[in-house]
Amino acid sequence: MEEDKYTTELDVAVRVVHLACSLCQRVQEKLLVSTNGAHVKSKDDDSPVTVADWSVQATVSLVLSETFKGENVSIVAEEDVQTLSKADSEGLLAAVVNTVNECLAEAPKYGLQSPNRPLATSQILEAISRCNSSGGPSGRHWVLDPVDGTLGFVRGDQYAVALALIEDGKVVIGVLGCPNYPLKKELLSYPHKHNQVTSNPSLSNAEAWDKGCVLYARRGSGEAWMQPLVHGEVNLQWPNSASQIQVSPIVDPALATVCEPVERANSNHSFTAGLAHTMGLRNQPMRVHSMVKYAAIARGDAEIFMKFARCGYKEKIWDHAAAVVIVEEAGGVVTDAGGRPLDFSRGVYLEGLDRGIIACSGAILHEKIIEAVYASWDSSNL
Numbered sequence: 296m297e298e299d300k301y302t303t304e305l306d307v308a309v310r311v312v313h314l315a316c317s318l319c320q321r322v323q324e325k326l327l328v329s330t331n332g333a334h335v336k337s338k339d340d341d342s343p344v345t346v347a348d349w350s351v352q353a354t355v356s357l358v359l360s361e362t363f364k365g366e367n368v369s370i371v372a373e374e375d376v377q378t379l380s381k382a383d384s385e386g387l388l389a390a391v392v393n394t395v396n397e398c399l400a401e402a403p404k405y406g407l408q409s410p411n412r413p414l415a416t417s418q419i420l421e422a423i424s425r426c427n428s429s430g431g432p433s434g435r436h437w438v439l440d441p442v443d444g445t446l447g448f449v450r451g452d453q454y455a456v457a458l459a460l461i462e463d464g465k466v467v468i469g470v471l472g473c474p475n476y477p478l479k480k481e482l483l484s485y486p487h488k489h490n491q492v493t494s495n496p497s498l499s500n501a502e503a504w505d506k507g508c509v510l511y512a513r514r515g516s517g518e519a520w521m522q523p524l525v526h527g528e529v530n531l532q533w534p535n536s537a538s539q540i541q542v543s544p545i546v547d548p549a550l551a552t553v554c555e556p557v558e559r560a561n562s563n564h565s566f567t568a569g570l571a572h573t574m575g576l577r578n579q580p581m582r583v584h585s586m587v588k589y590a591a592i593a594r595g596d597a598e599i600f601m602k603f604a605r606c607g608y609k610e611k612i613w614d615h616a617a618a619v620v621i622v623e624e625a626g627g628v629v630t631d632a633g634g635r636p637l638d639f640s641r642g643v644y645l646e647g648l649d650r651g652i653i654a655c656s657g658a659i660l661h662e663k664i665i666e667a668v669y670a671s672w673d674s675s676n677l
């Protein structure tokens with residue numbers, strides 16, 4: 296791959312994810328102090344959606360359309376405007392419009408353009424609804440999960456903003472914003488506790504501010520990078536410094552740590568516990584909301600991420616695309632439980648996925664898990 300391919304795309308994607316992280320932080324702070332829950336809705340599958348999910352989707356859609364105007368910008372993203380357009384959603388829609396306009400006014404801090412005047416409700420609804428591409432095997436498609444781990448977001452816990460670019464069925468760039476990624480990795484697995492990072496007197500102010508990062512990678516570069524979030528006015532400077540990240544060197548299962556979803560409904564905890572036992576893992580699993588689990592593998596803070604959704608659940612591309620390329624370029628391996636790479640070329644879903652997803656810090660541990668899956672599968676109830 297040519298060195299300079301996707302430079303503009305990656306640059307804009309990183310900036311807009313920073314902007315989106317700042318939006319999410321503001322909305323999460325407000326959510327945590329509000330008691331009426333008016334800005335959290337339930338979707339048809341009972342999963343939550345918030346002002347932040349719609350606002351990030353609108354913001355990213357607007358910035359990509361503005362940057363690549365003249366091109367037919369195809370975006371595959373999670374949210375639609377159905378709930379927002381209901382007669383009783385006036386307050387919610389007003390909050391989204393307000394949040395997007397506030398956020399876009401900050402865009403120049405990240406070297407992005409802001410509109411000359413606040414956008415109208417119709418423009419914001421249009422920006423959200425044009426992210427309705429279904430991807431596919433040819434051409435360019437942006438893939439966005441505006442807030443991944445919305446449940447974690449609502450709980451004041453871990454969540455991520457994920458943006459990827461797919462070209463001809465392959466993920467070519469991935470950007471993952473993790474606004475609550477703690478400085479001390481031990482805090483990752485303490486549910487509902489991230490706010491203690493800011494209220495814990497044993498942590499200095501600087502340490503508290505240091506939570507949050509944006510990870511990114513370009514396919515074929517052999518490098519993955521991390522930037523700290525830019526906070527307030529204090530150290531606001533762009534371009535932001537980046538440091539290279541790499542997966543953990545641990546190959547001994549006894550020393551390895553597994554990440555998995557928090558919710559039992561999203562992954563079979565007893566099956567993964569069986570695998571961990573078969574492989575000789577001793578550490579307790581780290582249960583973390585969202586693609587932050589992949590971030591932990593890419594940063595070298597954990598060695599294995601497994602997700603075995605219940606039979607019949609179809610994984611969506613926006614829950615994985617950005618993170619997979621980052622883990623791979625950081626030196627890791629990501630496949631389904633049959634050892635095959637994930638296929639991002641077949642539309643909104645990861646069609647043909649064999650049982651579950653396994654992301655690993657390296658080939659040796661990965662092979663051991665695949666073997667353990669084969670040994671355990673027949674006796675499982677999946």
Ligand SMILES: Nc1ncnc2c1ncn2[C@@H]1O[C@H](COP(=O)(O)OS(=O)(=O)O)[C@@H](OP(=O)(O)O)[C@H]1O
Nearest residue numbers: 442443444445556557558560561583584585604608
């Ligand atoms: N039933 C079921 N089974 C498997 N996966 C599901 C299921 N329901 C939802 N989802 C998707 O999981 C995304 C969140 O995954 P997590 O690993 O963060 O789950 S957890 O919160 O840690 O339990 C979550 O992403 P967001 O909607 O962006 O939060 C969903 O796309």
Ligand SMILES: [Mg+2]
Nearest residue numbers: 440443444614
């Ligand atoms: Mg998601």
Ligand SMILES: [Mg+2]
Nearest residue numbers: 373440442443
């Ligand atoms: Mg989401």
Ligand SMILES: [Mg+2]
Nearest residue numbers: 342343373445
């Ligand atoms: Mg969701």
